[in-house]
Amino acid sequence: MQAPQSKPLSSKHIRPTPKWEFAPLDKGSFTPIYFQIQTQLLQKIQSGQLRAGDPLPSEEELGRIFNVSRMTARHALQALKSQGFASRHKGQGTFVSRPRVEKDIAHLSGFTAEMRALGMKPTSQILQAETVAAEADVASRLGIAVGSAIFHLRRLRLADDLPVALEDVWLPQQLFPGVSQLDFSRVSLYQILREQYGIRVSRADEVIEARSANRREADLLQVAPRSSLLVISRTLWSVDGKPVESALSIYRGDRYRAVLQVPATAVE
Incomplete structure (x- = not known):
């Protein structure tokens, strides 16, 4: 269908x-x-x-x-x-149409803060929130052993009640005890990391790709199958040099575009 x-x-x-x-x-x-x-x-x-x-x-x-x-x-x-x-x-x-959201990839910010800055109402639907064993790819990005306990959070992100993104987040359980008990449909993940766990972020490594939506992604994002998507893979690092989060964010291509300002020295 x-x-x-x-x-x-x-x-x-x-x-x-x-x-x-x-x-x-x-x-x-x-x-x-x-x-x-x-x-x-x-x-x-x-x-x-x-x-x-x-x-x-x-x-x-x-x-x-x-x-x-x-x-x-x-x-x-x-x-x-x-x-x-x-x-x-x-x-x-x-x-x-509703205007596209411009995501400034040169600055690190969460979905909640981005939407509020644009005057839009951010909400989330929790699709998965559980402790699982880390598979090889996630374990490698987080610098932990395969099979280690991690918290996996999958959310459908909405702006003014319109689905705009799918987001998967993986957190090392040892760094965030009790994280599975929190209600992430109502709170900002980065606010929790900062205020409750004292995590100070130094940088994020991101890989940006474009691809087409599969059937499940299309159903959740309310777009036609094979619609354009913007995909951002991210690893978040703390000030003490530890990876604290691995994330995969999938954005509707008709609602998002990535922007980046490049200093003139970069092209000299």
Whole structure:
């Protein structure tokens, strides 16, 4: 069964369709016509004139407004969809999507802090929380013996009630006694590590990859199978040089993108 798709806001939450006002196209410009239309729509989204859940003009409406073909109008809407600014819902039209979350990979922060900084409400669904024996790959990353007791936490992370990430965390049991008794659906993991266990973090080693969603991931994240995912593997190190956490975070590609500022000296 195909994974459920995210739905636009119900009619009672959608603002009335606005009277569309656009600047004339420059048909003598080297800039493609579809891109000029896309740019004007994007400006309305980024300025707040159009908000998440608002309907966008249909292909027919754009054709009449700009006196262009439906193919050109379709190209403009598809470009917005590919950038994550719009989504099409069969039988209903094309709507403004929730903005993508930009994850600054140069700075270490937890999901809860990231979402709150963006004005979004973070919540979690606990999928697994138990003490298990460390398998070889996790044991290697944590610098412990295979079979050692570790706490495995798997969570579905939501922002404003929308599933955006799957997260697996492995913690050495010897460093975190009693951790399995905590309710991580309500508290920040990093806050607990810092305040309850006195862990001070010095750095994180991360590997970033892109891949397609399998059936289970698609079901949980409410995307179509083989949708794009951003995958980040992380090992967290304490100030005394010990690995204290191994994690695997899987983000929806339509809701997340990784950003990194590179100093100029790095390219000289």
